[in-house]
Amino acid sequence: MEHILNPLVKSVEISGIRRFYNMVADIEGTISLTIGQPDFPTPLHIKEAAKKAIDEDYTVYTHNAGYIELREAACDYVKQKYNLSYHAENEVIVTTGASEAIDIAFRTILLPGAEVILPGPVYPGYEPIIKMAGAVPVYADTTENGFKMTAQIIQPYITEATRCIVLPYPSNPTGVTLTSKELQDIADLIRDKDIIIIADEIYSELVYEQEHVSIAGFLREQTIVLNGLSKSHSMTGWRIGFLFAPANLCQHILKVHQYNVTCASSISQMAALEALTNGFDDALPMKSEYMKRRDYVYERLQGMDLQVVKPDGAFYFFVKLPEGYHSSLEFCLELVRKTKVACVPGDAFSVLGNGYFRISYAYSMDTLKEALDRIETFLK
Numbered sequence: 001m002e003h004i005l006n007p008l009v010k011s012v013e014i015s016g017i018r019r020f021y022n023m024v025a026d027i028e029g030t031i032s033l034t035i036g037q038p039d040f041p042t043p044l045h046i047k048e049a050a051k052k053a054i055d056e057d058y059t060v061y062t063h064n065a066g067y068i069e070l071r072e073a074a075c076d077y078v079k080q081k082y083n084l085s086y087h088a089e090n091e092v093i094v095t096t097g098a099s100e101a102i103d104i105a106f107r108t109i110l111l112p113g114a115e116v117i118l119p120g121p122v123y124p125g126y127e128p129i130i131k132m133a134g135a136v137p138v139y140a141d142t143t144e145n146g147f148k149m150t151a152q153i154i155q156p157y158i159t160e161a162t163r164c165i166v167l168p169y170p171s172n173p174t175g176v177t178l179t180s181k182e183l184q185d186i187a188d189l190i191r192d193k194d195i196i197i198i199a200d201e202i203y204s205e206l207v208y209e210q211e212h213v214s215i216a217g218f219l220r221e222q223t224i225v226l227n228g229l230s231k232s233h234s235m236t237g238w239r240i241g242f243l244f245a246p247a248n249l250c251q252h253i254l255k256v257h258q259y260n261v262t263c264a265s266s267i268s269q270m271a272a273l274e275a276l277t278n279g280f281d282d283a284l285p286m287k288s289e290y291m292k293r294r295d296y297v298y299e300r301l302q303g304m305d306l307q308v309v310k311p312d313g314a315f316y317f318f319v320k321l322p323e324g325y326h327s328s329l330e331f332c333l334e335l336v337r338k339t340k341v342a343c344v345p346g347d348a349f350s351v352l353g354n355g356y357f358r359i360s361y362a363y364s365m366d367t368l369k370e371a372l373d374r375i376e377t378f379l380k
């Protein structure tokens with residue numbers, strides 16, 4: 001019966017990150033630098049709050065948008081951290097991870113034929129959702145601009161059909177982020193056009209030398225901000241994300257969310273409440289550890305004469321293939337076969353990522369050191 005299935009769904013492939021991970025999972029003794037999830041446990045007080053929530057019977061459906069206490073805490077959090085103002089009653093939705101927030105935002109905005117501008121290379125979680133809506137992903141080439149999608153880069157890609165621009169900064173897979181001025185210029189370009197910005201700010205707590213700035217501060221009425229606790233509080237498995245949008249957009253997005261999942265897990269929501277209140281700064285010690293690793297990995301990669309942009313945040317390096325290699329997949333397969341170090345081929349992050357490989361440094365210093373020693377020996 002496969003032939004009667006939706007061709008838009010059939011044309012979508014499983015993520016290149018997972019595909020490569022599965023390919024190398026059976027090679028014994030492999031050090032995998034492939035997965036982008038924090039290697040720290042969820043803070044103890046958050047786990048305790050979840051246990052308490054179960055004991056106290058927080059085990060039933062919540063408001064579709066999430067517990068009001070949690071929505072209030074989420075609004076306070078982004079107000080205090082990023083100076084964003086949203087109403088807890090009607091401008092925030094608690095989602096099943098940022099992934100669901102991506103899905104419901106696109107499904108609310110996109111009609112078949114609509115165009116979505118994304119920076120390339122980019123996180124592979126957007127393209128399939130865009131395609132399944134019958135819309136068209138349009139990649140703006142950022143490779144010659146230090147992976148930054150600035151107003152200048154965006155402008156030539158805007159057409160009558162453009163309905164949405166994705167701004168995923170700090171970026172997975174490149175780690176770069178945009179400055180306040182760069183965001184302001186994009187806001188000026190988009191203002192008064194029929195275009196909505198989806199700002200995926202899931203790595204906002206992991207920006208090293210500068211303050212995280214959200215484009216919603218310049219273009220609130222045309223921006224949907226996505227965030228969540230997966231990266232900031234090391235809570236990938238709890239599946240809690242947040243979507244912030246002006247009330248006139250949020251009321252429609254909420255319908256898609258409601259018919260999709262009803263509400264996010266009640267127990268995870270109680271854990272999230274603890275995370276955003278008593279764990280307001282839980283990301284800080286993790287961030288300082290990531291920063292030490294970033295500096296270490298950067299130094300090592302430079303020592304190997306590999307070309308790389310120093311990341312501003314998140315926990316990834318997007319490294320140019322060494323001389324003589326053209327295919328990311330071929331390089332990563334050879335690397336894993338000869339050294340038992342697995343990195344993600346760059347083309348998992350759109351065609352513009354071909355010619356690169358991604359290293360995640362959400363791994364211990366010992367693991368990173370061993371992996372980099374092996375890569376260095378291989379390159380020699």
Ligand SMILES: Cc1ncc(COP(=O)(O)O)c(C=O)c1O
Binds near residue numbers: 096099125200202229
């Ligand atoms: C840029 C980006 N957005 C969204 C997600 C998904 O986050 P979540 O685990 O909250 O669904 C990820 C996960 O790696 C990501 O890198």
